Amino acid sequence: xxxxxxxxxxxxxxxxxxxxxxxxxxxxxxxxxxxxxxxxxxxxxxxxxxxxxxxxxxxxxxxxxxxxxxxxxxxxxxxxxxxxxxxxxxxxxxxxxxxxxxxxxxxxxxxxxxxxxxxxxxxxxxxxxxxxxxxxxxxxxxxxxxxxxxxxxxxxxxxxxxxxxxxxxxxxxxxxxxxxxxxxxxxxxxxxxxxxxxxxxxxxxxxxxxxxxxxxxxxxxxxxxxxxxxxxxxxxxxxxxxxxxxxxxxxxxxxxxxxxxxxxxxxxxxxxxxxxxxxxxxxxxxxxxxxxxxxxxxxxxxxxxxxxxxxxxxxxxxxxxxxxxxxxxxxxxxxxxxxxxxxxxxxxxxxxxxxxxxxxxxxxxxxxxxxxxxxxxxxxxxxxxxxxxxxxxxxxxxxxxxxxxxxxxxxxxxxxxxxxxxxxxxxxxxxxxxxxxxxxxxxxxxxxxxxxxxx
Numbered sequence: 001x002x003x004x005x006x007x008x009x010x011x012x013x014x015x016x017x018x019x020x021x022x023x024x025x026x027x028x029x030x031x032x033x034x035x036x037x038x039x040x041x042x043x044x045x046x047x048x049x050x051x052x053x054x055x056x057x058x059x060x061x062x063x064x065x066x067x068x069x070x071x072x073x074x075x076x077x078x079x080x081x082x083x084x085x086x087x088x089x090x091x092x093x094x095x096x097x098x099x100x101x102x103x104x105x106x107x108x109x110x111x112x113x114x115x116x117x118x119x120x121x122x123x124x125x126x127x128x129x130x131x132x133x134x135x136x137x138x139x140x141x142x143x144x145x146x147x148x149x150x151x152x153x154x155x156x157x158x159x160x161x162x163x164x165x166x167x168x169x170x171x172x173x174x175x176x177x178x179x180x181x182x183x184x185x186x187x188x189x190x191x192x193x194x195x196x197x198x199x200x201x202x203x204x205x206x207x208x209x210x211x212x213x214x215x216x217x218x219x220x221x222x223x224x225x226x227x228x229x230x231x232x233x234x235x236x237x238x239x240x241x242x243x244x245x246x247x248x249x250x251x252x253x254x255x256x257x258x259x260x261x262x263x264x265x266x267x268x269x270x271x272x273x274x275x276x277x278x279x280x281x282x283x284x285x286x287x288x289x290x291x292x293x294x295x296x297x298x299x300x301x302x303x304x305x306x307x308x309x310x311x312x313x314x315x316x317x318x319x320x321x322x323x324x325x326x327x328x329x330x331x332x333x334x335x336x337x338x339x340x341x342x343x344x345x346x347x348x349x350x351x352x353x354x355x356x357x358x359x360x361x362x363x364x365x366x367x368x369x370x371x372x373x374x375x376x377x378x379x380x381x382x383x384x385x386x387x388x389x390x391x392x393x394x395x396x397x398x399x400x401x402x403x404x405x406x407x408x409x410x411x412x413x414x415x416x417x418x419x420x421x422x423x424x425x426x427x428x429x430x431x432x433x434x435x436x437x438x439x440x441x442x443x444x445x446x447x448x449x450x451x452x453x454x455x
Contacts, residue, residue, distance in 0.1 A: 033080030056091035056107025087129030094126035148386035156378035159408035181287035218428025228266035270360030357388035381412035
């Protein structure tokens, strides 16, 4: 239990025990009845659970949403899932400061999250604690949210199965998460197995039967599955991805080919165009300014109502809000300077980004080569589907020693919008082919972590 003066990030132990005892007496509500879950500290939970939603910042400490909204954790609780706590994250979902100016997995409230595989490994962000909690055995599954990489990247570094579904946060659950971009945000599941991911995501999406059927089909093998290998250029390139990771991925790809998967090399003309991220920044800066402002205005017991208010708070409380030895809030400042979404610049950027990532990217490859999905190393896979607004999964491959640091890595698969069933079929086939998922050796970890390194 958190012993600080603020309300705990963990659900009160007495409350959790009461919920578990009640579930023990009941007929199973679903296939995931009794599973233990943590939720990222950007996802709104029922006030009755006693956990806050702060995005890792003291700016939102003590603030609760009291509106009657359709919360994802509430949907899972009705299915019998036990929510035991909030997981730490990269503060403000890694959208406050540029890479290098903020450590992955650090927040003022939670301190530094460390990998269960190697304390020296960058655990990646922003749903860092959600990934580490599952890999370390603290929870059966977890929820994260992602704009670009925030689920896939930390799950990749934790040797987990995970999905970022088609972005539907606003449509499905308006106000249920601290937002970045309604064009790219979505909530997804991390777990140690494909079945767990599909079952829980299915409950949230209202597609449980469809996802379970896809898992059953994938467990029969790779026959009938055709995958595009984005081998040329950016993805399978030892200048952009460590050679050991590239080689490890290609080795497993040869294996699934021998097991019946059809794999063809594909080209996507739009990839080189979207890798510059220029349009993505125009979109996300404008979206964040408007979306986080709309979210803040729904909160009770706070005077923080806008992104400008957050910037002021960070300036006044820089000692606690900025990571030790780091700075800044340059992304906040750039977002606050945005002219917003009702501009020609924004509309042009959004249309161009979708054209490049969809018409000349993922959809281009799916149609031209007749494939079901595109395969990329998870280390660099998230941006193309993020800009397109398409779903993506990651599956664990192996562990490599990269610069004397133990680093798990995985492969990602992406396809067009709302085809999560296709991805779950692939995820299940992968797990059947490679059942020995890499696991951390907890005995090698330090017996004690510094006080700030708590989930």
